[in-house]
Amino acid sequence: MEAKFTYDDVISFINKDTLYSHCLYHDDYNNKLCQNRSNMMNGLCFKHQEHLEDFDSMKKVAKSKMVGSIKKMLAKNEATIGKENKEKVCDPMFILISKNRWFMYDNPKFALTVFNKLLEFEQEELTVLDPLKYVMIMFPNYNIVQIEI
Numbered sequence: 001m002e003a004k005f006t007y008d009d010v011i012s013f014i015n016k017d018t019l020y021s022h023c024l025y026h027d028d029y030n031n032k033l034c035q036n037r038s039n040m041m042n043g044l045c046f047k048h049q050e051h052l053e054d055f056d057s058m059k060k061v062a063k064s065k066m067v068g069s070i071k072k073m074l075a076k077n078e079a080t081i082g083k084e085n086k087e088k089v090c091d092p093m094f095i096l097i098s099k100n101r102w103f104m105y106d107n108p109k110f111a112l113t114v115f116n117k118l119l120e121f122e123q124e125e126l127t128v129l130d131p132l133k134y135v136m137i138m139f140p141n142y143n144i145v146q147i148e149i
């Protein structure tokens with residue numbers, strides 16, 4: 001597959017105003033991310049607004065958790081046999097990335113890989129995964145019409 005899009009293209013397809021759709025508050029005691037929906041646009045839900053000054057350190061935790069989860073999911077995908085089963089493994093990974101679009105925005109190389117993978121999936125006949133749904137959620141500034149040509 002030829003490299004059609006640059007990092008800059010793909011980053012421009014992401015909506016900067018909705019990078020933090022879910023709360024990145026980290027509960028150190030339980031080692032859990034809040035992940036509640038956040039309408040505040042600053043990466044924290046209404047309940048956790050008071051922790052904004054610790055946001056950078058919480059984002060670091062969220063980032064390392066994302067890296068860990070994605071690695072685990074990719075390894076599971078490698079070990080999975082059969083197209084439909086692989087789709088079932090990929091689906092939660094795309095959900096996770098959809099909820100953490102800031103991660104792609106911070107990692108253009110990863111964003112381009114995800115974007116190209118979704119376009120590649122769109123060319124295949126899939127039964128479980130809906131690649132266009134994820135393109136719309138993750139890269140809303142990309143003109144979807146281009147895919148159908």
Ligand SMILES: [Zn+2]
Nearest residue numbers: 023034045048
């Ligand atoms: Zn929260």
